[in-house]
Amino acid sequence: xxxxxxxxxxxxxxxxxxxxxxxxxFKGVITxxxxxxxxxxxxxxxxxxxxxxVDEYLPRLQPQMSCGQNRRRPKRSSIYKSKLDESSSxxxxxxxxTTYSPYSRRxxxxxxxxxxxxxKNPSDxxxxxxxxxxxxxxxxxxxxxxxxIKIQKKYEEETVGHKRNTDNQERSVSEASIVANTNSxxxxxxxxxxxxxxERIALDIGTRILLESEHLLTxxxxxxxxxxxxxxxxxxxxxxxxxxxxxxxxxxTEYSRTNEKNKAYLELCKTKHGxxxxxxxxxxxxxNLSKQAYVNTDALLIRSQQSWANxxxxxxxxxxxxxxxxxxxxxxxADNNTVAVDGYSKSNIQKTIASTxxxxxxxxxxxxxxxxxxxxxxxxxxxxDPKEENPLPDLDIQPFIMERILNLNxxxxxxxxxxxxxxxxxxxxxxxxxxxxxxxxxYFHRKQNLSFMKSTTVTIDRLWNxxxxxxxxxxxxxxxxxxxxxxxxxxxxxxxxxxxxxxGLVCCWSLKNLQFPERYYQTDAGVTSLSFSLKxxxxxxxxxxxxxxxxxxxNQNHTSAIVDTSDYIHKHISPVWQITWNEQxxxxxxxxxxxxxxxxxxxxxxxxxxxxxxxxxxLMHLKRxxxxxxxxxxxxxxxxxxxxxxxxxxxxRSNDKTxxxxxxxxxxxxxxxxxxxxKYLESYIGHIGxxxxxxWSPFADNIFLTASADWTIRLWMTGxxxxxMVFSSSNSKMxxxxxxxxxxxxxxxxxxxxxxxxxxxxxxxLDPIYVANCPExxxxxxxxxxTDSDCILVGTSDGSVWIYHIKNxxxxxxxxxxxxxxxxxxxxxxxxxS
Amino acid sequence: xxTTVPSTQQIEVEETIKRxxxxxxxxxxxIVSNDGSFVRSTIDNSTTMSxxxxxxxxxxxxxxxVRDLDPQNDLTFFxxxxxxxxxxxxxxxxxxxxxLQANEQH
Numbered sequence: 001x002x003x004x005x006x007x008x009x010x011x012x013x014x015x016x017x018x019x020x021x022x023x024x025x026f027k028g029v030i031t032x033x034x035x036x037x038x039x040x041x042x043x044x045x046x047x048x049x050x051x052x053x054v055d056e057y058l059p060r061l062q063p064q065m066s067c068g069q070n071r072r073r074p075k076r077s078s079i080y081k082s083k084l085d086e087s088s089s090x091x092x093x094x095x096x097x098t099t100y101s102p103y104s105r106r107x108x109x110x111x112x113x114x115x116x117x118x119x120k121n122p123s124d125x126x127x128x129x130x131x132x133x134x135x136x137x138x139x140x141x142x143x144x145x146x147x148x149i150k151i152q153k154k155y156e157e158e159t160v161g162h163k164r165n166t167d168n169q170e171r172s173v174s175e176a177s178i179v180a181n182t183n184s185x186x187x188x189x190x191x192x193x194x195x196x197x198x199e200r201i202a203l204d205i206g207t208r209i210l211l212e213s214e215h216l217l218t219x220x221x222x223x224x225x226x227x228x229x230x231x232x233x234x235x236x237x238x239x240x241x242x243x244x245x246x247x248x249x250x251x252x253t254e255y256s257r258t259n260e261k262n263k264a265y266l267e268l269c270k271t272k273h274g275x276x277x278x279x280x281x282x283x284x285x286x287x288n289l290s291k292q293a294y295v296n297t298d299a300l301l302i303r304s305q306q307s308w309a310n311x312x313x314x315x316x317x318x319x320x321x322x323x324x325x326x327x328x329x330x331x332x333x334a335d336n337n338t339v340a341v342d343g344y345s346k347s348n349i350q351k352t353i354a355s356t357x358x359x360x361x362x363x364x365x366x367x368x369x370x371x372x373x374x375x376x377x378x379x380x381x382x383x384x385d386p387k388e389e390n391p392l393p394d395l396d397i398q399p400f401i402m403e404r405i406l407n408l409n410x411x412x413x414x415x416x417x418x419x420x421x422x423x424x425x426x427x428x429x430x431x432x433x434x435x436x437x438x439x440x441x442x443y444f445h446r447k448q449n450l451s452f453m454k455s456t457t458v459t460i461d462r463l464w465n466x467x468x469x470x471x472x473x474x475x476x477x478x479x480x481x482x483x484x485x486x487x488x489x490x491x492x493x494x495x496x497x498x499x500x501x502x503x504g505l506v507c508c509w510s511l512k513n514l515q516f517p518e519r520y521y522q523t524d525a526g527v528t529s530l531s532f533s534l535k536x537x538x539x540x541x542x543x544x545x546x547x548x549x550x551x552x553x554x555n556q557n558h559t560s561a562i563v564d565t566s567d568y569i570h571k572h573i574s575p576v577w578q579i580t581w582n583e584q585x586x587x588x589x590x591x592x593x594x595x596x597x598x599x600x601x602x603x604x605x606x607x608x609x610x611x612x613x614x615x616x617x618x619l620m621h622l623k624r625x626x627x628x629x630x631x632x633x634x635x636x637x638x639x640x641x642x643x644x645x646x647x648x649x650x651x652x653r654s655n656d657k658t659x660x661x662x663x664x665x666x667x668x669x670x671x672x673x674x675x676x677x678x679k680y681l682e683s684y685i686g687h688i689g690x691x692x693x694x695x696w697s698p699f700a701d702n703i704f705l706t707a708s709a710d711w712t713i714r715l716w717m718t719g720x721x722x723x724x725m726v727f728s729s730s731n732s733k734m735x736x737x738x739x740x741x742x743x744x745x746x747x748x749x750x751x752x753x754x755x756x757x758x759x760x761x762x763x764x765x766l767d768p769i770y771v772a773n774c775p776e777x778x779x780x781x782x783x784x785x786x787t788d789s790d791c792i793l794v795g796t797s798d799g800s801v802w803i804y805h806i807k808n809x810x811x812x813x814x815x816x817x818x819x820x821x822x823x824x825x826x827x828x829x830x831x832x833x834s
Numbered sequence: 835x836x837t838t839v840p841s842t843q844q845i846e847v848e849e850t851i852k853r854x855x856x857x858x859x860x861x862x863x864x865i866v867s868n869d870g871s872f873v874r875s876t877i878d879n880s881t882t883m884s885x886x887x888x889x890x891x892x893x894x895x896x897x898x899x900v901r902d903l904d905p906q907n908d909l910t911f912f913x914x915x916x917x918x919x920x921x922x923x924x925x926x927x928x929x930x931x932x933x934l935q936a937n938e939q940h
Contacts, residue, residue: 312901403850406857406922406935516853 129261136264146266147211151218404512458758458770460804463791466491466509467800468516474505476795479784480530484537486787487511488518491801494526494545506530506542508554509801521552521561529579535594543576543598549608551596563610570616574601577648582607582657597652597660603644605662607674618677649693651704661704663691669706671718684716686723693737699745700818707738713750717822725825729757729768737783745818749792751780756794758806761821772804854933861919862934866890873929889932893925 130139141149272278466489474493482488487510494504504527507517521542529543538555548571550561579598596608608616646665653659658674659681667687670680689709697703702718713735714723729752738750746761750768757768774780774796782795790806855863855876865874866886875882897909914921915937924931 310898310902312898312905315901315905400850403854403857406854406860406933410858515857516850 129258130265130268131261132264132268134264135260136267137258137260137262138268139262139265140269140272141266143211148214149262149266151215400513403516404510407512407514458760458806460756460758460770460772460792460806463803463805464514465800465802466507466514466517467798470517470520471505471507471799474799475526475779475797476781476799476801477526477528478530479782479793479795479801480532480540481784481787482532482537483534489793489801490530490532490540491517491795492527492530492542493799494523494528504544506540506552508540519554523550523561524548528575528577529598531579531581531596533581533594534583535581541579541581541596543579543600545575547572547574547576547600547602549576549579549596549598551610568616570606570618572598572600572602572604572606574646576600578650580650580652582652597650599647599650599662601646601648601665603646605647605650605660605672648690651694651696653696653701654698655701661694661696663694663706663708665690667691667708667710669694669704669716682718682721684721684723686714686716686721686726687712689734692735693739695738695740697740697745697818698742699740700822703818703822705738705740705748707735707750709734711735713738715822717826720826724822725761725765727759727765729755729771736781739783739785742785743790746821749783749785751783751794753779756780756783756792756804762817765821765825857935859936860933861936862932864930864932866930866932868928868930877934885932886930889921889923890930893923893930897925 129137132138471491471493475495476491477494478492480490480492482490489509489511491507491509492504493507504523504525506519506521506523506527508519510518523542523544524546525548526545527542528545531541533539533541538553540552540554542550542552542561544550548564550564553562556562576598577600579596581594582597583594594610596610597605598608599605604618606616606618645668647662648665649663651661653661660672660674662670662672664670667685667689669684669687669691671682671684672680687706687708687710689711691706691708693707695705697705703724704716704718706714706716708714711728711733713727715725715727717724733753735750735752738748741747741749744760748759748761750757750759754774756770756772756774758770759768763769779797780794781797784793785791786793786803792804792806794802794804796802851863851865851874854860862877863874864872864877864882864886866872866882870886870890872882872886877885893909893912896912900907900909909925911922911924913923918937920935920937922933922935
């Protein structure tokens with residue numbers, strides 16, 4: 001057929017031959033193709049033919065497969081041999097085969113004991129079952145199984161008598177069919193002998209002996225247990241040891257059906273031998289030709305890798321694992337804040353090399369944005385109460401650290417001096433002086449060398465100044481150190497006279513960064529006083545020119561105060577000249593609650609408690625001092641507003657928190673107590689002008705110092721209403737502040753309008769031991785001692801805070817020295833009076 | 835371009851960087867990211883590249899040294915003072931900040 005096809009194709013080719021360009025080649029191609037096609041076709045035909053043959057026999061092969069479980073089962077009777085000569089009804093080939101689940105291997109026998117079950121399986125042993133058209137069970141079985149089935153059958157016969165006839169009938173129909181009748185589900189006791197005569201013929205001696213012995217065994221069992229719960233036995237689900245098969249409980253119908261099928265199959269097996277339908281045939285399987293195939297793979301790339309496992313690497317991995325707990329280990333943290341930094345192009349960078357200190361080049365930073373009020377929260381800048389650890393974006397810390405380091409580099413020497421490490425400084429003394437002289441500032445330094453000095457033992461050297469364009473032009477009104485962190489200085493900027501700027505500034509400077517404040521806050525009005533809280537050092541109380549009091553929290557990222565008194569009804573209406581945190585050590589309800597004490601020009605000393613908002617109570621109303629003569633003329637003892645006198649300063653006694661001193665506008669100093677808000681304890685008369693500052697001596701309890709506008713500083717002792725000592729200087733005018741030295745009891749510093757004076761009472765009570773001048777345009781407005789070192793800080797009217805180091809402080813007088821001096825003086829005075 | 839509204843922190847950082855650049859004695863300022871790309875530089879490109887490459891290896895070594903001694907510790911800053919200048923390096927998780935400052939002629 002294929003050759004015909006080839007011929008036809010060829011003919012066609014010949015026909016169209018003239019129409020093709022590539023005649024020879026095309027012909028050759030076609031013949032090759034035809035040959036290939038024919039070959040393919042032949043093989044296909046062959047395969048198909050084979051397949052046909054195979055297919056024919058395959059189904060028959062299947063039921064004769066022996067499964068593992070079949071092998072494990074105990075011996076069963078097989079009907080194969082005995083069915084050699086069988087013909088009759090179940091000869092047809094099984095047209096249906098059904099496979100049965102292990103369900104079929106249920107226990108149908110009447111026996112309940114496990115031994116019996118093991119010995120004799122349920123009648124339907126098979127995993128599969130072949131049933132012929134008539135529904136007869138024609139599954140092939142072994143001889144032993146067949147016999148056992150027959151035995152079971154006998155049981156069934158004996159228990160149900162009426163079905164026996166049908167059984168017998170069937171049996172007679174199918175001669176040697178042992179399992180012909182599976183209809184009956186009833187139990188029958190075994191007969192004397194398990195085999196009928198026919199079977200005896202069929203089976204050989206050996207198997208018969210085997211089976212008969214088995215039968216006798218089972219018979220004895222059944223005799224014992226036949227009466228016990230017969231009906232229940234059939235429905236029991238049993239476990240077969242070794243087979244691990246659970247035979248589920250059966251019901252009657254299933255059982256009968258499968259029995260039937262089993263029997264039908266047995267019939268089939270019996271009749272198979274001599275049947276025409278069954279032809280024994282052999283088959284040959286093809287051995288496929290093997291062919292060796294080679295595969296070439298790419299060469300394996302080998303790369304050696306090593307890594308270090310550092311201790312910190314292990315530590316990091318551990319902490320990461322703990323933190324993420326099984327999530328994907330992140331190698332690099334995504335940093336969102338760096339996106340903004342990337343955006344700046346290089347063209348924006350201006351390369352400026354500052355030849356002078358940047359703090360004096362206000363033009364260089366003219367682009368500074370004043371709308372940004374807040375410096376970022378840097379957890380490591382302040383060692384204040386570390387409320388929480390703020391994980392900053394990474395870039396933020398670095399510039400600030402860098403800035404500090406740079407500052408330290410530049411101001412290294414001066415910082416060393418400040419810290420008291422002046423040993424290192426002495427070497428480079430010459431050069432340092434020259435660098436200072438090279439500054440194009442005309443401040444203190446040169447004048448200092450020229451100014452008149454009483455003694456050369458005590459001098460002050462300027463170290464640096466805190467100034468930045470932010471503070472340029474503002475008047476420094478107050479200075480305050482942080483108690484907890486001695487590196488932080490709060491500076492308030494605001495005019496002391498009539499405030500025409502209408503806004504103030506508070507800057508927190510750090511010792512580590514001399515060029516820019518760590519924090520700066522803008523306030524509505526000029527700042528007149530500052531105070532750091534003792535208990536919570538991150539709180540800064542600010543008194544303003546308009547009478548408000550604000551409290552700032554340095555730890556938080558606020559640009560505004562966390563609380564202020566603007567809504568309070570009884571707030572101050574005049575500038576708050578001094579403000580202090582006071583600890584109430586008499587613990588009434590809340591122990592050690594801190595209160596704010598403020599004094600103002602409206603004549604009130606108020607105490608504020610900070611709960612949700614400010615709550616205040618008046619500590620004292622400053623009334624005009626009425627001498628005894630005048631009081632008799634006043635009939636009514638009520639207050640007039642005219643009676644009030646502005647308070648300018650106060651100071652709380654260190655050892656007794658309830659007693660404080662007030663300095664007033666009219667030159668009087670009153671000693672008051674927080675317990676009484678009506679009367680003064682004592683009044684000290686002497687000053688003619690307003691008392692700007694009053695300070696208790698840190699050493700002596702009952703001595704205090706006042707600085708006043710009447711060009712004098714007076715030293716007082718409690719108990720004496722008259723001043724013990726009066727100091728004045730020829731150089732100065734108003735004394736804006738006078739502070740005691742924390743190191744020496746007889747020394748104090750004061751600032752006049754443009755001088756700094758250092759007094760030492762042990763040396764001289766008439767003149768300061770050191771005076772430093774400054775140029776006219778600057779006014780020194782405030783002064784304070786540094787906490788840790790021999791330095792003083794002086795605020796100027798142009799926004800700078802100068803730090804001066806006092807050298808050669810030799811005197812370390814204690815309280816007694818002061819007292820003796822004072823007493824001496826008082827004695828002298830008394831003597832002079834008398 | 836960067837985010838449309840830079841946060842106040844970023845503004846502060848920018849200002850600080852400006853101040854550093856105009857600080858006395860500073861004649862070079864570089865911020866490099868971990869993958870080697872420059873964020874900021876006031877030095878010419880080739881110098882920056884060589885500088886950062888070398889500084890980075892040194893910084894890693896120093897950091898490894900510090901952390902080997904105590905894994906919970908970390909390197910925040912180190913300085914290299916040479917004859918001509920001083921190199922200040924602030925290593926960080928993602929960035930490296932380098933400042934070149936002239937030596938104070940004392």
